[in-house]
Amino acid sequence: MPKGPTKRRPQTTARLLAAAQETFAERGFYGSSIEVICERAGLTRGAFYSNFRTKEELFFALFDLHAQRVVDRLSAAVDELDAAEDPVRAVLRRMSALDEAERRWYLLSTEFTLHAIRHPATARSLAEHDRRLREEIVRLLGRLFDRLGRRPTVDLDSLARLTTAVHEGSLAQSLVEPDRLAPEELAVTYLPLLVEAVSEPAATGRRTGS
Amino acid sequence: MPKGPTKRRPQTTARLLAAAQETFAERGFYGSSIEVICERAGLTRGAFYSNFRTKEELFFALFDLHAQRVVDRLSAAVDELDAAEDPVRAVLRRMSALDEAERRWYLLSTEFTLHAIRHPATARSLAEHDRRLREEIVRLLGRLFDRLGRRPTVDLDSLARLTTAVHEGSLAQSLVEPDRLAPEELAVTYLPLLVEAVSEPAATGRRTGS
DNA sequence: CGCATCGGATACGGGCCTGTATCCCATGCA
């Protein structure tokens, strides 16, 4: 039963999120003072403390938005796989199209991960968020193997971790040397080989049907 | 022809490096003010500015020390490979023993990488340091394939990049969830498979000789 | 033995950021 105006709220929150996104990308998590974020949003620090308790809270809000986008995109990519040539490559190509937004996100999430590692309470929150995202990836991997007509011989959660590791590790390298290593080049080169190596032909006679 | 005392210098530098190492590990690169580093070294900021120009310079000094240690260790591991079971695993086991020191270094170098990505001039320096280290790794990979009696079918520099990516990406995950993912677990699981996938038996009849 | 010089300590001015406490206005229901 709120009496006063509660309409402007979401607007303000959205503006703060957008401003945070940009500021974080440019100056990093530590480098972004709350002050500067508010400035960019055209608001004051009062507005911030009214909507969030800490900078971390702000980050997790961004995390959820991003995870949703990633899952949607991956999911769509798998959905639209026709009897194409190489499903693994097709999905990867789809992902490497993220470019600038993904670059920004990589910078932010990695720095935040380091921050979390040094702050156990934050790490627990982060692990939970990560877990939820990985769950979705496991699901997608399952569908992918299905399409390939192969059965994985390893734990899919572990494989999801590996793909994440490769993605992030190689992204780091290509960001440091943009013209020496293309993003996803490593993934495109090695993951198809690996997918083959960790799976075996599914029982013959059965196809992809339910 | 320095007249005055120049003997205390290396001592002071060493103390600053040690203090920086610890402080960086605990509070990160951005989180470590020059002031605090000096404090821990039992020196004043005057001493710092007399020995280094910036915090970055301090970092690169640490980088070189660390790279040397890594190369030495890897090199020794490959040297001592007897006709053992699985050379890849043997080397990896050797590396995962780094534990705490490696953990510290991972935290520091990753944060610094992010910093570099946002500062092109710094990125160039970092890329150069990285390159030198990777050169050594390529050399070691060469020896490893030799021992396996296999010939790589991919560019070794690219493969070196991949192993680095996996190492760092998976380390990140295991640091966030220490009891859910053991360090190097991903590498131990997948790299041997991959090594196989990216090489073919060397010309028969020839062995490991020069 | 004295002095030139080097290495590190001290002192200074200034900037930025945080978190809270308080205030004001706009809103929308009674």
Added chain:
DNA sequence: TGCATGGGATACAGGCCCGTATCCGATGCG
């Protein structure tokens, strides 16, 4: 229409850190 309440702005006090300019003592050569 008036008023209770919520949302955001302002003001305040304090802390940390930077980089430089200057100073002092120790050292080892001549």
